[in-house]
Amino acid sequence: MSEAIRISLFGAAGRMGSEVLTSLAKEDDIVVAHAVDIDANTGKTIAGCTIEADSPDAGFEADVWVDVTLAEGAVEHALRAQQHGIPIVIGATGFNDDQLATLNSLTNAHLIAPNLSQGMNVLFDLATRAAKALKDYDIGIHDVHHRHKLDQPSGTAKKIYEMLLAVGAESQTTSQRIGEVVGEHHVIFAAEGETLELVHRATSRSALARGVAPAVRFMKGKTSGAYTMADVLGLDA
Secondary structure: OOOOEEEEEEOOOOHHHHHHHHHHOOOOOEEEEEEEEOHHHOOOEEOOEEEEEOOOOOOOOOOEEEEOOOHHHHHHHHHHHHHHOOOEEEOOOOOOHHHHHHHHOOOOOEEEOOOOOHHHHHHHHHHHHHHHHOOOOEEEEEEEEOOOOOOOOOHHHHHHHHHHHHOOOOOEEEEEEOOOOOEEEEEEEEEOOEEEEEEEEEOOOHHHHOOHHHHHHHHOOOOOOEEOHHHHHOOOO
């Protein structure tokens, strides 16, 4: 049996990070070497992992880094991963233009996934294919999330918009922030006499967390390049 992949997880004590730790505890070939979060969470134990305090001076030696923090922290960790030559999976959203420019300039291997759900990434592919075929249809994108989510529209909705724009399709985007909804995304194609709707509903953050393991396996050993979950899943761009 090959040696387990060692990862460092940033944002480990947050809602998403806790789900990732729980999900990875079921994987025989992935070991969480460092579960990292802000000082206030140091010493907590989640899914058998003890939370370590984040520190700019720490190398957090591992085969792959995974970040599920917020935009500012994700950029900081991406730059540190570059410094140490470690591939990184970034599951944060809400980046501004300057932060995106920094991420796009990375020279180490990096995978940016506004949504780690494997089902959602299949929807990205389906929406792009539909837009290419239904050239004269109006397109709407609508996302629904919990009231605590800071970015609006979601990073996932923005990703859909950008992917459709890349194939020449304009779309309208709307959002709702209500209750404790984990996440819903609708892509609606409408023309006279018919409507086609693609819908993805995440009923638990475990749907997103499950995507971390295949992303980590894909990134292990990579030294350069910009990747997405489409590469992990073998989907055509």
